[in-house]
Amino acid sequence: MIELYESQRAMRNMRRAAMQRGVVAILDVGSSKIGCLVLRFDGADRGIEVEGVGPMAGQAGFRVIGAATTRSRGVRFGEIQSMQETERAIRTAVQAAQKMANIRVDHVIACFSGGAPRSYGLAGAIDLEGHVVTEQDVSRVLSACDVPEYGEGREVLHAQPVNFALDHRSGLGDPRGQMGMRLATDMHMLTVDAAAIQNLAHCVKRCDLELAGVASSSYVSGISAMVEDEQELGGACIDLGGGTTGISIFMKKHMIYADSVKMGGDHVTGDISMGLGVPTATAERIKTFYGGVVATGMDDREMIQTGGDTGDWEHDRRTVSRAELIGIMRPRVEEILEEVRARLDAAGFEHLPSQQIVLTGGGSQIPGLDGLASRILGQQVRLGRPLRVHGLPQSATGPGFASAVGLCLFAAHPQDEWWDFEIPVDRYPARSLRRAVKWFKDNW
Amino acid sequence: MQQVNPRLDPAPSRWSYRMQRLMLTPLYRNLLRIGLPFAIAFGSVTLYMSDDQRRETVVQGVVDLREQFQTRPEFMVNLMAIDGASSSVAEDIREVLQLDFPISSFDLELDDILAQIRDLPPVQDASLRVRSGGILQVDVIERSPAVVWRTAQGLEVLDATGAVIAPATSREAHAALPLIAGEGADRHVSEALDLVRAAGPLGARMRGLVRVGDRRWDVVLDRDQRILLPEEGPVQALERVIAMGQVHEMLERDLSVVDMRLSQRPTIRMNPAAVEQWRELQTTHAGIARQ
Numbered sequence: 001m002i003e004l005y006e007s008q009r010a011m012r013n014m015r016r017a018a019m020q021r022g023v024v025a026i027l028d029v030g031s032s033k034i035g036c037l038v039l040r041f042d043g044a045d046r047g048i049e050v051e052g053v054g055p056m057a058g059q060a061g062f063r064v065i066g067a068a069t070t071r072s073r074g075v076r077f078g079e080i081q082s083m084q085e086t087e088r089a090i091r092t093a094v095q096a097a098q099k100m101a102n103i104r105v106d107h108v109i110a111c112f113s114g115g116a117p118r119s120y121g122l123a124g125a126i127d128l129e130g131h132v133v134t135e136q137d138v139s140r141v142l143s144a145c146d147v148p149e150y151g152e153g154r155e156v157l158h159a160q161p162v163n164f165a166l167d168h169r170s171g172l173g174d175p176r177g178q179m180g181m182r183l184a185t186d187m188h189m190l191t192v193d194a195a196a197i198q199n200l201a202h203c204v205k206r207c208d209l210e211l212a213g214v215a216s217s218s219y220v221s222g223i224s225a226m227v228e229d230e231q232e233l234g235g236a237c238i239d240l241g242g243g244t245t246g247i248s249i250f251m252k253k254h255m256i257y258a259d260s261v262k263m264g265g266d267h268v269t270g271d272i273s274m275g276l277g278v279p280t281a282t283a284e285r286i287k288t289f290y291g292g293v294v295a296t297g298m299d300d301r302e303m304i305q306t307g308g309d310t311g312d313w314e315h316d317r318r319t320v321s322r323a324e325l326i327g328i329m330r331p332r333v334e335e336i337l338e339e340v341r342a343r344l345d346a347a348g349f350e351h352l353p354s355q356q357i358v359l360t361g362g363g364s365q366i367p368g369l370d371g372l373a374s375r376i377l378g379q380q381v382r383l384g385r386p387l388r389v390h391g392l393p394q395s396a397t398g399p400g401f402a403s404a405v406g407l408c409l410f411a412a413h414p415q416d417e418w419w420d421f422e423i424p425v426d427r428y429p430a431r432s433l434r435r436a437v438k439w440f441k442d443n444w
Numbered sequence: 445m446q447q448v449n450p451r452l453d454p455a456p457s458r459w460s461y462r463m464q465r466l467m468l469t470p471l472y473r474n475l476l477r478i479g480l481p482f483a484i485a486f487g488s489v490t491l492y493m494s495d496d497q498r499r500e501t502v503v504q505g506v507v508d509l510r511e512q513f514q515t516r517p518e519f520m521v522n523l524m525a526i527d528g529a530s531s532s533v534a535e536d537i538r539e540v541l542q543l544d545f546p547i548s549s550f551d552l553e554l555d556d557i558l559a560q561i562r563d564l565p566p567v568q569d570a571s572l573r574v575r576s577g578g579i580l581q582v583d584v585i586e587r588s589p590a591v592v593w594r595t596a597q598g599l600e601v602l603d604a605t606g607a608v609i610a611p612a613t614s615r616e617a618h619a620a621l622p623l624i625a626g627e628g629a630d631r632h633v634s635e636a637l638d639l640v641r642a643a644g645p646l647g648a649r650m651r652g653l654v655r656v657g658d659r660r661w662d663v664v665l666d667r668d669q670r671i672l673l674p675e676e677g678p679v680q681a682l683e684r685v686i687a688m689g690q691v692h693e694m695l696e697r698d699l700s701v702v703d704m705r706l707s708q709r710p711t712i713r714m715n716p717a718a719v720e721q722w723r724e725l726q727t728t729h730a731g732i733a734r735q
Binding site: 088103 | 465
């Protein structure tokens with residue numbers, strides 16, 4: 001386990017170094033677009049000192065000074081398929097963002113949605129050595145979690161302690177300093193394909209950047225699109241992306257489940273392209289301009305010119321009614337939502353006290369989607385847009401930027417993960433000073 | 445519906461990307477923006493100046509330019525006008541200054557010239573400015589002669605403050621001025637002038653004043669008469685003598701000294717002939733027959 005987290009620890013150190021320099025880049029590697037934001041940290045949290053304004057959900061203290069997006073190439077289903085193409089796309093985005101910020105960034109925090117994320121709930125318990133819980137005890141109880149066999153070629157992306165229990169008291173956020181005999185913890189672990197992370201790391205490295213953190217995009221879009229109550233009482237964030245649809249379930253402000261459906265907006269575009277016999281670019285354009293999921297009588301009469309420049313007059317003059325377009329789109333959207341429903345059911349979403357569902361991501365801009373989603377997913381469905389953060393350009397405030405904005409918040413205030421705690425003493429490499437001290441303490 | 449053309453690859457090449465990142469590095473950018481121009485300028489100037497000949501040419505050029513500017517007609521001073529000085533003093537000033545016109549006003553050291561003019565004995569005060577039209581205007585206030593001072597070396601003309609204006613060739617040249625003599629007389633000219641003013645009724649009889657022992661004054665009259673004045677209040681004493689003289693015609697009598705040094709007891713010294721006469725008269729009055 002220790003060796004596994006070396007790279008994560010190294011990334012955390014890198015993040016600290018980036019914080020010290022005050023500039024860090026955010027890279028959202030998606031299937032349809034690659035977005036890059038440059039953040040500047042002003043040091044201390046200088047929140048808005050007005051009565052009635054809370055801690056601003058951790059979004060104070062940094063400022064977006066550069067933003068750029070580019071069409072994604074070489075990424076399919078949220079995973080990197082063509083390294084060269086992806087590297088070029090990342091380079092384009094980073095260069096444009098750097099140019100806007102007029103500053104050079106060396107550290108980048110990235111998120112991606114693919115790699116078949118899989119959630120595990122871990123539990124561990126230890127008997128305390130003293131009567132008071134120390135930091136060492138927390139490390140030990142985290143180490144004591146029984147790690148399931150998650151398979152060869154997979155890597156842990158997130159390992160967050162969700163809950164601590166001391167004797168019979170559960171639901172503790174921070175058990176340090178409390179009295180008790182037995183400390184237990186629940187941990188949420190998210191694993192992804194190791195190859196996906198390695199490919200991403202390689203691409204970033206090829207761009208002369210240092211990877212200062214990796215996050216799952218469904219997790220970070222949940223952070224930005226859900227309000228505090230939804231995160232506290234229980235809710236799911238559905239990030240309808242281009243290649244994948246990410247699902248994250250939040251409870252008590254911790255992510256307790258994440259998954260992804262390998263279907264997204266690109267599949268809708270593909271269906272339109274095939275159904276109408278038009279190029280993908282045209283299909284994408286028709287989808288964004290005229291797309292919808294609920295047909296009305298008016299839509300039968302609204303004719304859309306598909307266009308084309310083949311030279312064949314008949315071919316170039318084809319028209320299609322909007323009702324037909326909706327007829328093509330709706331089954332695919334329904335399929336995606338059905339799949340999401342199946343994943344939520346598998347995760348036991350119905351047992352949560354509140355079952356708020358937030359739709360975000362670029363795909364959530366389909367008109368009428370909330371009506372369709374509430375039929376499939378349940379009554380409590382709303383469309384979510386990311387939080388407003390300082391300096392974010394107007395063009396980057398849409399739901400398609402939920403994961404980029406969430407990654408900003410993640411970069412500013414990352415949640416404690418397993419590797420943020422000290423390594424427990426008994427796992428420490430041999431002949432360390434601490435071990436010697438412990439031996440003295442035990443024997444004298 | 446217009447056809448969407450597949451765009452060309454907007455990605456920067458690896459090297460242009462690296463170049464841009466390099467240019468965004470603050471240190472490098474500052475170096476390029478400030479350091480490089482500075483180095484080029486410094487280097488080229490150093491290279492150019494490393495040759496002696498060129499350096500000399502540049503220095504000569506600067507000097508020439510400066511000279512050319514300073515000798516422009518606007519800055520030239522062509523003549524000196526001296527106001528308030530008699531012709532001899534003006535001569536003296538011209539002789540002392542030794543300015544050969546035309547001269548640039550940048551080369552005129554007005555402070556030095558003013559000091560030189562003020563150092564001249566006949567000049568009490570002077571002011572100096574360069575007037576428009578290239579004229580050096582000297583305004584002089586001359587000392588006015590007040591007394592003639594006779595010393596062992598000769599005669600000198602003093603002003604009211606006792607400063608020497610010029611040596612006098614003869615007494616006749618300054619016949620209107622009163623004469624003073626004696627050691628330290630020049631330091632008490634104002635007192636002497638007061639005495640002269642008080643001695644107005646004596647008229648032409650007064651020959652002059654003598655400072656005795658650098659302490660007090662004697663008024664010397666013709667017929668070898670002297671009035672010895674005290675240190676304190678000499679003017680009052682002199683007025684008293686004059687008053688007595690007017691009442692008793694004292695000074696017209698045959699006496700040599702009126703001694704006022706003790707104010708309670710004015711004393712006169714008669715000439716031997718007068719003493720003789722006086723004694724004779726005494727005996728006559730007493731009725732004693734001459735033997």
